[in-house]
Amino acid sequence: MKYLALILIIASINGCITTDRISSMRPPFMEMGEEQKQEILQKADKLNNSGIEAYREKRYEDAISYYKQSLNIKRRFLKENSLSVATTYNNLGLAYKALERDKEALRYILASLKIRENILGEESSIVAESYNNLGTIYLKLGEIDKAIKYTKKTIEIKRSIVKREKRDSAVAYNNLAVLYERKREYNSAIENYKRALNIIKEVAGEGDRLAKQINRSLATLYYTMGEYDKAKEIFKSSSGGIELEPITVKAN
Secondary structure (H helix, E strand, O other): OOOHHHHHHHHHHOOOOOHHHHHHOHHHHHHOOHHHHHHHHHHHHHHHHHHHHHHHOOOHHHHHHHHHHHHHHHHHHOOOOOHHHHHHHHHHHHHHHHOOOHHHHHHHHHHHHHHHHHHHOOOOHHHHHHHHHHHHHHHHOOOHHHHHHHHHHHHHHHHHHHHHHHHHHHHHHHHHHHHHHHOOOHHHHHHHHHHHHHHHHHHHOOOOHHHHHHHHHHHHHHHHOOOHHHHHHHHHHOOOOOOOOOOOOOOO
């Protein structure tokens, strides 16, 4: 029984046994262990990878055959709402698109998009890939308005991703500046605070919370270094309304 499920799946792929026949044998599949399931899913991954290789070699019919075999396995053993299933749908769509079978391509790209949106939302680079594919397919089908719609969606997501990545860079430079400041390497700290500030001002404006924080850190650091004029200049020029902690003289 250990390899029965795997044998049946491979037999169905090679046309030796029908899908209906497998369905009538469903209890063994339901009872199989995790190790057996993983073996079968690895077979699906290998078939998908063979499809990718065939696609790269422009053997599109072969690619479609591999992808469909992979998809048949995945749909039996994974939830339909699975990113792995969505990937194979997308690959099938691209193979049909390469053969200029655009209506079939559209069907699979839409199936992939539905799953990806459901799992990832609309702000994912993977979803943007589906939108871009849809835009090119609708263009070939002569549906220009739909092509424009999905191409615009692609651009919006890409811009959003770039903005997030730039903000992450600003945070990283700010963190690096803090580390240099703790080492009392003040010039390096200032250099990285300024890099962080320039990035965050570009993507979010000087009124952003992080921009205010960096300005406050810079002003405080200049005060620590005794460069009071520079600290005051940051305070005056900042539109964020930063406040500096007062310096008090303590008696011995």
